[in-house]
Amino acid sequence: EVQLVESGGGLIQPGGSLRLSCAASGFTFNMFAMSWVRQAPGKGLEWVSSISSSVGGPYYADSVKGRFAISRDNSKNTLYLQMNSLRAEDTAVYFCAKNLKAVPATVMDYWGQGTPVTVSS
């Protein structure tokens, strides 16, 4: 059974940094691209970033490019999102998702339950 468990969310002041983690199990992690998608309170889904299984990418939404960095440790079956220079508009639930294939240009077939991030003073 595919499981994706996010962690690392919390309350952070504007300008601060936070690192999210996504622990994956139930599939061969190093064979699939992975993505982060966020959802602000009461809003729709917004793609944040994706990373290929090995080479290629990463890819970022314009709203986070230069501030966020996606990475993965295939030896630990874990996906990360380093978030710097956080703004109030980054407040959202952050979901980790598995892509169907090795490249991000594919559907996200499994999702974690999300971890909330609140940026506020």
Next chain:
Amino acid sequence: SYVLTQPPSVSVAPGKTATITCGGHTIGTKTVHWYLQKPGQAPVLVIYYDTDRPSGIPERFSGSNSGNTATLTISRVEAGDEADYYCQLWDSSTAHVIFGGGTKLTVL
């Protein structure tokens, strides 16, 4: 950047057919995926590659994509189908994932 347009809401009576549209410029030339999301839960994939259903998704869910509109159709709607529905695609020109704004399906 590429934009996907969905109606904010659709209402349907139980047992009837719900149609949720996703508009985009020549979207028929792209591959569209659909997710449902219930309050407080993670999104769930219901249709991928325009028309395919993941295992465990009822046959009542179907998809199509042509011209400037992709469509999710839910036949014999049940109360449990009430959710927000999102279309999504990969925009190769920008290397971005694009989501539609979402459609709230209400079962009357």
